[in-house]
Amino acid sequence: MKILIIGAAGMVGRKLVDRLCSAGELSGRQITSMTLFDYIAPEKPGADFPISTHSGDLSDPAESEKLMSEMPDIIFHLAAVVSGEAETDFDKGYRVNLDGTRFLFEAIRRQDYFPRVVFTSSIAVFGAPYPEAIGDEFLSAPLSSYGVQKACSELLLMDYTRKGIFNGIAIRLPTIVVRPGKPNKAASGFFSNILREPLAGKEAVLPVSRNVRHWMASPKTAAGFLIHAATIDLETVGPRRALTMPGISVTVGEMIEALARVAGQERADLIREEPDELINRLVSGWPRNFKAARALELGFTADASIDDIIQTHIDDELGGTLD
Amino acid sequence: MKILIIGAAGMVGRKLVDRLCSAGELSGRQITSMTLFDYIAPEKPGADFPISTHSGDLSDPAESEKLMSEMPDIIFHLAAVVSGEAETDFDKGYRVNLDGTRFLFEAIRRQDYFPRVVFTSSIAVFGAPYPEAIGDEFLSAPLSSYGVQKACSELLLMDYTRKGIFNGIAIRLPTIVVRPGKPNKAASGFFSNILREPLAGKEAVLPVSRNVRHWMASPKTAAGFLIHAATIDLETVGPRRALTMPGISVTVGEMIEALARVAGQERADLIREEPDELINRLVSGWPRNFKAARALELGFTADASIDDIIQTHIDDELGGTLD
Numbered sequence: 001m002k003i004l005i006i007g008a009a010g011m012v013g014r015k016l017v018d019r020l021c022s023a024g025e026l027s028g029r030q031i032t033s034m035t036l037f038d039y040i041a042p043e044k045p046g047a048d049f050p051i052s053t054h055s056g057d058l059s060d061p062a063e064s065e066k067l068m069s070e071m072p073d074i075i076f077h078l079a080a081v082v083s084g085e086a087e088t089d090f091d092k093g094y095r096v097n098l099d100g101t102r103f104l105f106e107a108i109r110r111q112d113y114f115p116r117v118v119f120t121s122s123i124a125v126f127g128a129p130y131p132e133a134i135g136d137e138f139l140s141a142p143l144s145s146y147g148v149q150k151a152c153s154e155l156l157l158m159d160y161t162r163k164g165i166f167n168g169i170a171i172r173l174p175t176i177v178v179r180p181g182k183p184n185k186a187a188s189g190f191f192s193n194i195l196r197e198p199l200a201g202k203e204a205v206l207p208v209s210r211n212v213r214h215w216m217a218s219p220k221t222a223a224g225f226l227i228h229a230a231t232i233d234l235e236t237v238g239p240r241r242a243l244t245m246p247g248i249s250v251t252v253g254e255m256i257e258a259l260a261r262v263a264g265q266e267r268a269d270l271i272r273e274e275p276d277e278l279i280n281r282l283v284s285g286w287p288r289n290f291k292a293a294r295a296l297e298l299g300f301t302a303d304a305s306i307d308d309i310i311q312t313h314i315d316d317e318l319g320g321t322l323d
Numbered sequence: 324m325k326i327l328i329i330g331a332a333g334m335v336g337r338k339l340v341d342r343l344c345s346a347g348e349l350s351g352r353q354i355t356s357m358t359l360f361d362y363i364a365p366e367k368p369g370a371d372f373p374i375s376t377h378s379g380d381l382s383d384p385a386e387s388e389k390l391m392s393e394m395p396d397i398i399f400h401l402a403a404v405v406s407g408e409a410e411t412d413f414d415k416g417y418r419v420n421l422d423g424t425r426f427l428f429e430a431i432r433r434q435d436y437f438p439r440v441v442f443t444s445s446i447a448v449f450g451a452p453y454p455e456a457i458g459d460e461f462l463s464a465p466l467s468s469y470g471v472q473k474a475c476s477e478l479l480l481m482d483y484t485r486k487g488i489f490n491g492i493a494i495r496l497p498t499i500v501v502r503p504g505k506p507n508k509a510a511s512g513f514f515s516n517i518l519r520e521p522l523a524g525k526e527a528v529l530p531v532s533r534n535v536r537h538w539m540a541s542p543k544t545a546a547g548f549l550i551h552a553a554t555i556d557l558e559t560v561g562p563r564r565a566l567t568m569p570g571i572s573v574t575v576g577e578m579i580e581a582l583a584r585v586a587g588q589e590r591a592d593l594i595r596e597e598p599d600e601l602i603n604r605l606v607s608g609w610p611r612n613f614k615a616a617r618a619l620e621l622g623f624t625a626d627a628s629i630d631d632i633i634q635t636h637i638d639d640e641l642g643g644t645l646d
Contacts, residue, residue, distance in 0.1 A: 090486065127562065131460075139462050141481070141563045148482040152475045158464070159471040163413065239450065240464045 001029040004067055006058065006104070007078030009038035011179060012120070015223035016076060021047040026074065027231040037067060038079065058100035064107035071111055074230050075166075077104060078120045083146035084186055090145060097149035105156060109165045117157065117168040118229045121242060123215060125151040125172060126287050133289040136244065143285060154242040161241055169229045169237065171295075174217040174247030178313040187282045191216065194252070195259055195310055198270040201323055207276035210253035213288040217247045217302065218309045220316060228300055237298065246302035248309075249289035258306040262314070263322055324352040327395035329381065329427070330402030332361035334502060335443070338546035339399060344370040349397065350554040360390060361402065381423035387430035394434055397553050398489075400427060401443045406469035407509055413468060420472035428479060432488045440480065440491040441552045444565055446538060448474040448495060449610050456612040459567065466608060477565040484564055492552045492560065494618075497540040497570030500578075501636040510605045514539065517575070518582055518633055521593040524646055530599035533576035536611040540570045540625060541632045543639060548623055555621055563617075569625035571632075572612035581629040585637070586645055 003020065007013045017036060024031055024047070034051045036042040041055040056063040058079050079100070080086075086093030101119070108115060124147035125140040140151040150172075157168040179192040183204075190207055191214060197204035217225070225245050234241075250258075260268035292300070303309050314320060326343065330336045340359060347354055347370070357374045359365040364378040379386040381402050402423070403409075409416025424442075431438060447470035448463040463474040473495075480491040502515040506527075513530055514537060520527035540548075548568050557564075573581075583591035615623070626632050637643060 137454075137462050139460050139563075140478070142478070143485065143562060145482050145486070148478045151478050155463070155465070155471045155474050155478075159468050162466065163468070239466060240462075 001026055001031050001074065002070060002072040003031055003034045003074050003076070004037065004070070004072035005034065005076045005078065006037045006067070007076075007080065007120075008036035008042040008053075009040050010078060011181070012173070012176065012219060012222045012226070013038065013042070013078050015219050016078070016226050017042070017045055019223050019227060021045050024048050026227070035067065035070060035072065037063075057096075058104065059095040061103040061107070064104040065110075068107040068111050071113055071115070073115055075104075075108070075115055075117045076226060076230070077101065077117060078226075080120075080146070080150075082186070083124055083144055086146040086149060087144055093145045093149055097146065098152055101153040102156060105160050105165070109160070114164070115166050116230060116234070117166045118226055119153060119157055119168065119170040120226070121150045121154050121170040121172045122147065123172050123174060123244065123287055123290070125154065125242075128285040130287050133249075133291045134244070134287055135291045136294045158239060158241045162239055167234055168241050169234060170242040171225050171229050172242065172244045173222050173225065174215045174245060176219055176222055177216040177309055178317075179219070180313070180317045187279050190279070191255075194271050195255065195313065198259060198267040199263055199310070199313065199318065199322060201270075203270050203272055205274045206252065206271050207274060207279040208252060208283050209275070209280070210256065211251055212283055213249055213251045214283075215247040215249055215287055215290055216306070216309065217245065218312045220312050221301075221303050225300055232298055243295045243298070243300070244290050244292045246292040246295050246300055247290065248302055248306060250306045255306055258310055262307050262310045267322075324349055324354050324397065325393060325395040326354055326357045326397050326399070327360065327390055327393070328357065328399045328401065329360045329390070330400065330443075331359035331365040331376075332363050333401060334504070334542060335496070335499065335545045335549070336361065336365070336401050338542050339401070339549050340365070340368055342546050342550060344368050347371050349550065358390065358393060358395065360386075380419075381427065382418040384426040384430070387427040388433075391430040391434050394436055394438070396438055398427075398431070398438055398440045399549060399553070400424065400440060401549075403443075403469070403473075405509070406445075406447055406467055409469040409472060410467055416468045416472055420469065421475055424476040425479060428483050428488070432483070437487070438489050439553060439557070440489045441549055442476065442480055442491060442493040443549070444473045444477050444493040444495045445470065446495050446497060446567065446610055446613070448477065448565075451608040453610050456572075456614045457567070457610055458614045459617045481562060481564045485562055490557055491564050492557060493565040494548050494552050494623075495565065495567045496545050496548065497538045497568060499542055499545055500539040500632055501640075502542070503636070503640045510602050513602070514578075517594050518578065518636065521582060521590040522586055522633070522636065522641065522645060524593075526593050526595055528597045529575065529594050530597060530602040531575060531606050532598070532603070533579065534574055535606055536572055536574045537606075538570040538572055538610055538613055539629070539632065540568065541635045543635050544624075544626050551623055560621065566618045566621070566623070567613050567615045569615040569618050569623055570613065571625055571629060573629045578629055581633055585630050585633045590645075
């Protein structure tokens with residue numbers, strides 16, 4: 001089985017690569033080769049099968065053409081200009097997130113075979129006002145260019161699938177917590193910062209109130225969603241191929257309580273409240289909770305608790321212990 | 324006020340042109356010029372203001388560029404490759420219905436002003452299974468390439484509107500009944516055929532059962548929706564700019580009863596039942612009823628009854644009397 005991962009250098013991409021390299025197989029079929037693609041060259045991990053890495057711009061149709069010449073059995077498409085950048089650079093967002101995705105789908109079409117395509121979408125396809133928990137039949141009315149690009153890509157994926165061009169599934173990831181690495185400037189960054197920084201013994205800033213509720217999954221669980229999406233029987237999924245992934249709906253207050261439980265009160269005390277009006281306003285438009293019934297029926301499983309998400313970060317990123 | 328109508332040669336386009344030419348004004352502002360564009364050159368109607376007509380292919384970005392150089396105040400975009408053709412000619416459907424629409428939006432963006440864009444979408448953005456009546460928050464999960472192209476265009480229109488590039492509104496037209504002209508091969512054609520042909524003293528074939536229910540509006544009402552969309556205050560509409568237009572939900576049996584009421588039983592007796600399995604299967608996947616609450620709140624008004632729709636056809640297309 002040949003695997004192509006587009007967006008392999010990103011945070012979720014690297015988790016996925018590691019998982020596939022350790023397993024050496026997918027759906028009981030041995031992985032025979034893997035191609036990793038991203039805007040910056042992905043690192044080449046150790047594995048029992050040949051791995052090639054490439055860097056390039058997905059908005060250049062020649063790149064997809066080249067990648068598809070190897071006719072991979074499974075294509076994971078995780079690449080995207082992130083929401084903040086898609087909002088400030090309108091042209092780049094559409095060029096990469098919409099045109100790039102369509103070039104990929106067209107390159108697959110020209111190969112005349114039937115691979116599986118696993119596409120990472122986002123809960124950014126939804127826009128306020130929401131019901132208290134968003135169900136599987138709720139409309140996509142994005143309030144960002146990124147959300148529009150993801151929603152259009154989902155629609156294209158469904159049409160290419162319906163026409164028998166490939167076998168596609170789009171999974172809408174929850175906000176990923178705890179993102180490893182440095183604090184970033186994304187408006188949603190604080191959800192990770194308030195856990196990751198105290199766990200590393202550092203201060204973190206909380207810009208919103210403790211009763212803010214949001215929808216989350218760990219990086220490990222997100223990589224698991226991708227692998228599950230690549231293996232499940234899609235015959236039973238029907239034509240609606242964009243699925244909201246199960247997450248956990250927790251408040252910032254509950255996150256901080258869990259941090260104290262798992263890592264001690266002194267860690268939780270490293271969080272400094274510094275309300276930011278802009279971030280508060282943005283966050284008030286974000287979804288708080290979902291009923292991800294279809295994904296749950298298909299065997300996608302959320303993290304068990306926010307305590308578990310914190311423990312996963314300690315295990316996977318901090319070597320299992322706190323300093 | 325300068326008006327541009329793209330898709331002016333189509334059935335609804337011509338109704339719109341006639342209405343605007345008779346009125347001579349829109350929202351109380353005098354129409355100073357009108358440009359009519361279509362794939363085939365639209366007829367030039369009589370009017371008290373200058374009208375220019377152009378033919379061209381909307382999937383050529385130079386066409387939109389030319390059309391926008393006049394900076395029209397209102398742009399009606401009705402042009403589309405129809406659903407049947409978009410299904411059989413995948414490339415043409417995307418080229419005209421998606422790329423063509425985006426080229427138009429980009430040409431507006433380059434002009435750096437703030438016109439209103441009224442875009443005709445379709446109930447084809449919805450796909451089965453449906454609730455008994457589809458509400459304003461129901462997801463777009465099209466089961467045709469045409470529906471995907473319309474749904475993506477709606478999303479783009481919302482993003483361009485949100486970004487302040489233009490002031491857009493997309494209206495999802497019900498199935499138009501009675502379509503004037505010859506019987507056509509569209510699977511939905513029988514909804515018009517079973518009224519129009521008997522009204523002209525001719526036989527018509529009914530390929531489905533009498534309890535098939537569907538969502539309809541007259542051509543006159545559809546043109547009225549477009550004019551209303553061009554005039555209402557969009558400030559109160561919010562970011563969700565794609566609105567399902569109000570129609571009437573009637574069964575084929577009710578249509579035939581109304582035909583007998585309005586035009587006599589001998590006309591209704593001209594309908595021959597000839598069940599067609601393919602058409603029955605297609606129609607079973609079509610929406611039957613909607614709750615078009617938002618559009619109703621905004622003052623869009625459905626036809627009063629199927630009897631009214633038949634009378635409108637007699638008045639507008641048959642000179643007010645039957646032979």
